[in-house]
Amino acid sequence: MSGADGQQRYEADVVVIGGGPAGAWAAISARARGASVILADKGFCGTSGATAPSGTGLWYVPPDPAQREHARFGRYAMGGHLAEHVWMERVLEQTWQNAHQLAEWGYPFPEDASGVAQRTSLQGPEYMRLLRKQVKSAGARILDHSPVLELLVDDTGHVAGVRGLHSDTQESWVARAGAVIIATGGCAFLSRALGCNVLTGDGLLMAAEVGAELSGMEFSNAYGLGAAISSVTKSLFYNWATFYYEDGTPVPGAGSSRGRGVIAETLRTQPVYACVDKADEQTQTWMRGAQPNFFLPFDRLGLDPFTQRFKVALRLEGTVRGTGGLRLVDESCATGVPGLYAAGDAATRELICGGFTGGGSHNAAWACSSGFWAGAGAADFSHQHRASTRRPLLHAGTVGLNTTGLRRWDAEQVIREVQAEVWPTERNWTRRADLLEESLIRLDALWARLGQSAPAEGGRATVRAREAAAMLATSRWMYRSALARKESRGMARRQEYREADAAQRHRLLSGGLDEVWTRPEAVREAVQVELPGQTQGAAHDALQSQGVARAIA
Numbered sequence: 001m002s003g004a005d006g007q008q009r010y011e012a013d014v015v016v017i018g019g020g021p022a023g024a025w026a027a028i029s030a031r032a033r034g035a036s037v038i039l040a041d042k043g044f045c046g047t048s049g050a051t052a053p054s055g056t057g058l059w060y061v062p063p064d065p066a067q068r069e070h071a072r073f074g075r076y077a078m079g080g081h082l083a084e085h086v087w088m089e090r091v092l093e094q095t096w097q098n099a100h101q102l103a104e105w106g107y108p109f110p111e112d113a114s115g116v117a118q119r120t121s122l123q124g125p126e127y128m129r130l131l132r133k134q135v136k137s138a139g140a141r142i143l144d145h146s147p148v149l150e151l152l153v154d155d156t157g158h159v160a161g162v163r164g165l166h167s168d169t170q171e172s173w174v175a176r177a178g179a180v181i182i183a184t185g186g187c188a189f190l191s192r193a194l195g196c197n198v199l200t201g202d203g204l205l206m207a208a209e210v211g212a213e214l215s216g217m218e219f220s221n222a223y224g225l226g227a228a229i230s231s232v233t234k235s236l237f238y239n240w241a242t243f244y245y246e247d248g249t250p251v252p253g254a255g256s257s258r259g260r261g262v263i264a265e266t267l268r269t270q271p272v273y274a275c276v277d278k279a280d281e282q283t284q285t286w287m288r289g290a291q292p293n294f295f296l297p298f299d300r301l302g303l304d305p306f307t308q309r310f311k312v313a314l315r316l317e318g319t320v321r322g323t324g325g326l327r328l329v330d331e332s333c334a335t336g337v338p339g340l341y342a343a344g345d346a347a348t349r350e351l352i353c354g355g356f357t358g359g360g361s362h363n364a365a366w367a368c369s370s371g372f373w374a375g376a377g378a379a380d381f382s383h384q385h386r387a388s389t390r391r392p393l394l395h396a397g398t399v400g401l402n403t404t405g406l407r408r409w410d411a412e413q414v415i416r417e418v419q420a421e422v423w424p425t426e427r428n429w430t431r432r433a434d435l436l437e438e439s440l441i442r443l444d445a446l447w448a449r450l451g452q453s454a455p456a457e458g459g460r461a462t463v464r465a466r467e468a469a470a471m472l473a474t475s476r477w478m479y480r481s482a483l484a485r486k487e488s489r490g491m492a493r494r495q496e497y498r499e500a501d502a503a504q505r506h507r508l509l510s511g512g513l514d515e516v517w518t519r520p521e522a523v524r525e526a527v528q529v530e531l532p533g534q535t536q537g538a539a540h541d542a543l544q545s546q547g548v549a550r551a552i553a
Contacts, residue, residue: 079354355490
């Protein structure tokens with residue numbers, strides 16, 4: 001219904017911001033706990049975001065102790081020994097359960113020659129179409145093309161709703177809620193990587209505005225490799241490629257384990273070409289079936305990537321393939337701000353990946369698991385605080401929403417200025433203190449200027465202003481954290497400190513808006529964890545009875 005101020009008004013126990021896999025699982029899980037749910041997506045739930053247009057691996061490992069142990073240690077050292085085994089085990093078990101639930105819902109997992117279902121990968125279009133269907137079947141309300149602009153709080157500081165915009169009608173809307181889940185994905189700085197046009201760090205900014213902390217923001221310099229003519233940065237197929245200089249001679253080391261760095265260094269002075277010339281005919285057939293969108297740009301141009309060379313590019317994917325995000329304070333994926341939860345790429349993945357991840361696999365497992373836990377946690381919180389849900393709502397949004405300044409600022413110009421600091425590999429692939437400090441001087445000054453000025457008013461201009469502000473805030477957290485980590489660990493590489501320092505085996509928390517801060521946090525050693533407020537058996541009964549995969553303590 002519409003209020004006296006003309007805003008469309010909604011009410012629910014839980015509001016989920018973001019319609020990717022984490023948001024969809026959160027909505028399904030919250031409904032299974034008996035909560036009323038609104039899911040608001042900037043795009044169209046089921047087609048927007050990084051998962052929807054692509055295939056993705058899934059960290060799916062049978063419950064065999066030896067296989068699970070091998071899976072936990074697979075990337076532990078690569079991530080700088082910052083992951084926690086108890087969280088990895090939780091995710092492995094929840095992903096196992098959720099994959100079986102997908103099969104029961106009808107996801108078409110392929111079978112091997114023996115008829116055994118292969119559940120180690122998902123096709124984005126089918127996966128997200130199925131999740132949208134299940135969100136609706138569960139009884140959640142979906143608001144498509146309805147970007148959230150800010151969180152709303154009550155006079156005690158509890159997050160108690162959101163305010164957004166319906167893009168099609170340009171009508172403002174408000175939703176009152178007992179709890180809110182941030183599932184807005186990571187920040188790829190509008191680098192034109194496939195599916196990342198909606199991933200601008202909005203949720204990180206909104207959460208920081210109410211006092212949430214971040215973790216691992218130094219692990220944000222992930223670049224996706226792809227053809228220069230394409231937005232597809234799924235790089236598996238380049239394992240069968242040879243990389244060349246313009247004159248046709250191979251680039252030494254470009255196909256090795258350190259190849260991404262070699263390519264980054266070479267691209268600073270000259271183009272690099274690739275040809276997927278190591279794939280035999282059978283592999284080529286498999287590739288076209290596994291990732292058809294990889295080939296679309298080539299087919300449109302009549303270019304055969306298996307026999308003809310093409311230019312490659314590196315596109316910054318930031319925290320989408322990095323591991324930084326909102327800090328979680330317990331197993332329900334709470335952020336520490338009452339009533340606020342986080343899931344998927346918006347939440348730190350250090351708990352299972354440490355300082356290194358990549359595309360798919362762990363990310364996909366984290367999305368479905370953390371989304372599931374956040375939905376249950378938010379539903380329980382909402383049920384426990386029903387008496388406080390009638391308090392007046394207060395605005396929490398800051399930069400991009402204020403209209404008190406005399407001067408106006410151009411969101412597109414702000415975006416270009418941020419990209420100039422974070423896109424170049426010479427600044428962000430392997431970092432150096434003087435370049436980080438130079439960038440921070442400019443980025444901090446830009447933030448101060450925005451805080452004293454007003455953006456263009458109304459509608460889509462306000463959405464864009466908030467995206468610009470979110471990208472700017474994200475860049476400052478990640479560079480301040482990168483400066484504080486005086487070593488190389490995971491994907492955080494420093495030119496002055498080429499090795500890991502045993503004394504710095506800790507996480508780096510960050511936060512703040514006008515003044516960005518960082519501080520270390522110890523990595524917890526293995527402890528037993530349970531879903532708050534319930535025994536494992538009670539959690540199993542509550543969720544399994546409603547046909548949804550159980551929460552794993």
